[in-house]
Amino acid sequence: MSVTNAVDGVAAESVxxxxxxxxxxxxxxxxxxWQTVLLVAINxxxxxxxxxxxxxxxxxIVLVIGAFVVALHGSLQHxxxxxxxxxxRQINEILIFPSLWLWLPYDIYRDSHLKHHEDDCITDxxxxxxxxxxxxxxxxxxxxxxxxxxxxxxxxxxxxxLGPLWACVTxxxxxxxxxxxxxxxxxxxxxxxxxxxVLMLLxxxxxxxxxxxxxxxFAYPGMSLTMLRSFLEHQTDMSPARxxxxxxxxxxxxxxxxxxxxHALHHEKPALPWYRLPQVWRQSSRQILERNGGYYYRxxxxxxxxxxxxxxxxxxxxxx
Numbered sequence: 031m032s033v034t035n036a037v038d039g040v041a042a043e044s045v046x047x048x049x050x051x052x053x054x055x056x057x058x059x060x061x062x063x064w065q066t067v068l069l070v071a072i073n074x075x076x077x078x079x080x081x082x083x084x085x086x087x088x089x090x091i092v093l094v095i096g097a098f099v100v101a102l103h104g105s106l107q108h109x110x111x112x113x114x115x116x117x118x119r120q121i122n123e124i125l126i127f128p129s130l131w132l133w134l135p136y137d138i139y140r141d142s143h144l145k146h147h148e149d150d151c152i153t154d155x156x157x158x159x160x161x162x163x164x165x166x167x168x169x170x171x172x173x174x175x176x177x178x179x180x181x182x183x184x185x186x187x188x189x190x191x192l193g194p195l196w197a198c199v200t201x202x203x204x205x206x207x208x209x210x211x212x213x214x215x216x217x218x219x220x221x222x223x224x225x226x227x228v229l230m231l232l233x234x235x236x237x238x239x240x241x242x243x244x245x246x247x248f249a250y251p252g253m254s255l256t257m258l259r260s261f262l263e264h265q266t267d268m269s270p271a272r273x274x275x276x277x278x279x280x281x282x283x284x285x286x287x288x289x290x291x292x293h294a295l296h297h298e299k300p301a302l303p304w305y306r307l308p309q310v311w312r313q314s315s316r317q318i319l320e321r322n323g324g325y326y327y328r329x330x331x332x333x334x335x336x337x338x339x340x341x342x343x344x345x346x347x348x349x350x
Contacts, residue, residue: 066115100252105288129226137219163347180345194253272323294322
């Protein structure tokens, strides 16, 4: 069989697909992944320095660095969900406890993301909590302005500008519905999140950064960067293996997303730490692309150029 790049009709060199032999699952992962621990420390150090020198830096420098450290912290939370950088869940969660982006309790993120990793349900608007699709029945009930909002959210520009606000409103709506049903399963999670946010607010008061400025220069753009990664991570396809993308990126974006841009590989081997993903990709890229149907982009710049103002796909799920 040959590997075909489904993006822009670009065909890759024909190869004979071999079994996916490259695996690090049988290689012992150290009890403490010091690369990740060091990255956590560096991220907090940079965040602290930017906050301390906030009033001496141009706003655009604060925006660039602030968004980066918040998005990177979200990527580190993702690592913790998958059991890194230690084998102790409590230690991992302590390391990423501060809520730099303020909006999402870690426990809710963890549970919804692990549900998302049930690959058979990816993109299903009923089963996948990270799906950006709506069912046919729901689409028929939406008003014209609501449909326009869903379509706009499926452009890069709409996802970056409106995505974080949309996510916050959706989270709060769902949590209110949970309480109305007398479901208190996440009250403890919200209490821990409340403590984390209070600590952040005390820190912002200490460094004299107004909350609205922090949201505009740190939290909101950090969430937007994260949503750039997730913008086209998944597509609808009858085969679950063909639903997950690979986006080739440079070192900066690879670090920002902790190589989660190699998303098809991450879904195949979710326990692999971020720093091992590139090696597996280099050794087995053709096999991976064969399994995911060539769902591949050369860079995030290509993604932005292609979908900045054009929706990547219709938000109505074709099979549901």
